[in-house]
Amino acid sequence: MEQNVLLSLSHISKRFKTEQALKDINMTLHQGEILGFLGPSGAGKTTTIKIITGQLRQTSGEARLLGTDSSNIDASIYEKIGVVSDNSGIYKKMTVWQNLYVFAGIWQVSRERVEQVLAQVGLAEHRKKPAGKLSKGQTQRLVLARAVLHKPRVLFLDEPTSGLDPSTAVAIHRMLLELKEEGMAIFLTTHNMEEAAKLCDKVALLHDGEIVEFGSPQEICLKHNRNKKYSVLLEGHRELELDQNPENVRKIAGWMERDEIMRIHSCEPTLETVFLEVTGKELNV
Amino acid sequence: MNSLNGNMQSMEMSAYHSAQRAGNLHKLAAVARIKWLCISRNAMIMIGPVLVIGMVYVCKILYGINSGGTLVPFMRGVLLNIGITMNICAEGFIMVGTSIAEEKESHTLRVLMTSSITGIQYFIGSILFPFMMLMAVNYFVLFISGIPMDIVPWGSFFFVSMVVSLTSCVLGMIVGICAKNQMNANLISYPFLMVFMMVPVFGNMSEGLHRISGFLFTGVMTGMTECLAGGEKYVMSSLDIAVLFGELLISILVFLVLYKRNGYEKD
Numbered sequence: 001m002e003q004n005v006l007l008s009l010s011h012i013s014k015r016f017k018t019e020q021a022l023k024d025i026n027m028t029l030h031q032g033e034i035l036g037f038l039g040p041s042g043a044g045k046t047t048t049i050k051i052i053t054g055q056l057r058q059t060s061g062e063a064r065l066l067g068t069d070s071s072n073i074d075a076s077i078y079e080k081i082g083v084v085s086d087n088s089g090i091y092k093k094m095t096v097w098q099n100l101y102v103f104a105g106i107w108q109v110s111r112e113r114v115e116q117v118l119a120q121v122g123l124a125e126h127r128k129k130p131a132g133k134l135s136k137g138q139t140q141r142l143v144l145a146r147a148v149l150h151k152p153r154v155l156f157l158d159e160p161t162s163g164l165d166p167s168t169a170v171a172i173h174r175m176l177l178e179l180k181e182e183g184m185a186i187f188l189t190t191h192n193m194e195e196a197a198k199l200c201d202k203v204a205l206l207h208d209g210e211i212v213e214f215g216s217p218q219e220i221c222l223k224h225n226r227n228k229k230y231s232v233l234l235e236g237h238r239e240l241e242l243d244q245n246p247e248n249v250r251k252i253a254g255w256m257e258r259d260e261i262m263r264i265h266s267c268e269p270t271l272e273t274v275f276l277e278v279t280g281k282e283l284n285v
Numbered sequence: 286m287n288s289l290n291g292n293m294q295s296m297e298m299s300a301y302h303s304a305q306r307a308g309n310l311h312k313l314a315a316v317a318r319i320k321w322l323c324i325s326r327n328a329m330i331m332i333g334p335v336l337v338i339g340m341v342y343v344c345k346i347l348y349g350i351n352s353g354g355t356l357v358p359f360m361r362g363v364l365l366n367i368g369i370t371m372n373i374c375a376e377g378f379i380m381v382g383t384s385i386a387e388e389k390e391s392h393t394l395r396v397l398m399t400s401s402i403t404g405i406q407y408f409i410g411s412i413l414f415p416f417m418m419l420m421a422v423n424y425f426v427l428f429i430s431g432i433p434m435d436i437v438p439w440g441s442f443f444f445v446s447m448v449v450s451l452t453s454c455v456l457g458m459i460v461g462i463c464a465k466n467q468m469n470a471n472l473i474s475y476p477f478l479m480v481f482m483m484v485p486v487f488g489n490m491s492e493g494l495h496r497i498s499g500f501l502f503t504g505v506m507t508g509m510t511e512c513l514a515g516g517e518k519y520v521m522s523s524l525d526i527a528v529l530f531g532e533l534l535i536s537i538l539v540f541l542v543l544y545k546r547n548g549y550e551k552d
């Protein structure tokens with residue numbers, strides 16, 4: 001096995017009573033890598049996280065986390081991983097500081113580390129506030145702070161930025177990138193394609209319990225860039241969309257020479273259009 | 286040579302285990318701290334012991350006024366019974382049960398379980414503070430009930446009080462494991478309350494109830510306090526011991542069976 005593989009899934013499937021939630025999931029996560037699990041609601045993102053972190057048992061297949069099979073995970077694995085689920089709770093009656101400090105007790109983390117994390121998520125001035133009084137974004141940051149308090153090797157985040165305003169989301173992205181720099185591997189789920197494209201080294205497009213596309217956001221987009229197109233805005237506000245062919249190239253060159261072009265860009269697909277394309281196809285089958 | 290190696294190994298092993306145990310103590314302490322912070326801030330729960338002590342104290346004064354300052358032994362027994370059973374049942378089941386239900390409601394139980402806290406650490410951490418509270422209130426009620434202290438069999442009182450409080454905490458864990466939220470926890474507690482509180486309290490009023498009461502762990506406790514209130518010497522019978530340990534064991538078993546099935550929380 002490769003040296004820095006922290007997580008590997010092979011042929012994971014999960015069947016609930018009436019439905020097949022996951023079909024055949026295969027993937028690996030390396031140190032210092034951010035992997036995004038993308039998919040529409042009900043695709044099986046949360047189910048996957050729960051299986052990997054030992055909160056749910058797979059029907060078949062193997063998930064290895066830090067060298068241990070996740071079906072016989074014991075509590076000590078949680079000293080090395082951080083988990084933020086889609087409904088991770090906080091102790092509302094405790095202060096922000098206490099919320100972190102009690103977990104510092106569990107992981108034997110120093111006061112200084114608590115201070116450090118508190119500053120990192122920008123909650124230092126709210127330390128004395130009861131956690132129940134925090135805003136949604138602040139609560140999410142507190143949950144994140146708690147999950148990284150013990151410097152886990154792998155961090156699992158189930159929709160870390162859903163329902164947050166753009167500036168808080170950006171702050172969280174910045175923090176995740178910092179953590180990645182420190183060598184942490186991050187596994188996150190999201191509905192947000194833009195976020196994934198910006199943040200993730202690898203993304204997996206999940207649809208109906210299957211990974212329909214896997215790779216770096218760039219790779220995926222380029223792969224689906226089959227018929228190249230250019231969008232051109234000419235003087236007089238004429239907007240054109242032109243396919244790549246010799247005739248159009250000559251046309252564009254002519255406009256350029258006469259300085260008639262106000263705006264031009266290539267129309268390669270975004271993660272979002274790829275996703276719609278891929279999942280749309282799947283639906284048509 | 287071999288045996289030396291073996292010794293070395295076992296020494297290393299035991300060092301390893303004690304280091305591990307020390308680590309576990311940290312986790313236990315952390316859970317206990319969390320529980321203390323939660324329970325002590327939950328007015329619904331904390332009002333209980335205050336109510337018990339207040340009630341016993343006020344009743345004592347009121348009855349005392351009517352009967353010229355001294356309580357008849359029967360009254361003393363009733364007071365002590367009510368105080369102690371109320372403490373053990375209402376406080377035990379509810380304090381432990383609701384605090385677990387509260388953690389389910391706020392989704393923090395899952396957080397704890399995914400932060401390297403084991404089931405047994407959560408169990409012990411959860412009942413530590415309520416257990417000490419129950420013990421303390423038991424003694425408090427004993428002191429203010431007006432029973433002459435020189436007839437109290439301290440050893441037996443401590444022993445019975447301890448086993449009974451522990452049983453009540455374990456029953457509270459069962460309530461907690463079954464409950465989905467705090468309302469639900471109260472609802473589940475009521476049948477336990479009816480049996481373990483009402484039967485011993487009204488035990489002195491009917492022969493039938495009195496007999497049943499002898500087979501309940503709370504009944505063993507009230508049996509002892511009735512003796513004390515009547516100024517008699519209390520001698521623990523083997524039935525008492527069997528009931529105490531039997532019910533503690535049964536409740537632990539029921540808890541384990543439930544825990545093995547779904548953990549603390551069903552997914």
Ligand SMILES: Nc1ncnc2c1ncn2[C@@H]1O[C@H](COP(=O)(O)OP(=O)(O)OP(=O)(O)O)[C@@H](O)[C@H]1O
Nearest residue numbers: 016017021039040041042043044045046047048552
């Ligand atoms: N405990 C369960 N019992 C039965 N079915 C379940 C259970 N948990 C999840 N499912 C089903 O499995 C499928 C995948 O659910 P999952 O929560 O993993 O989706 P998701 O990708 O996280 O969606 P979302 O983006 O809305 O959070 C859904 O159809 C869901 O109904």
Ligand SMILES: [Mg+2]
Nearest residue numbers: 045046086158
């Ligand atoms: Mg989900």
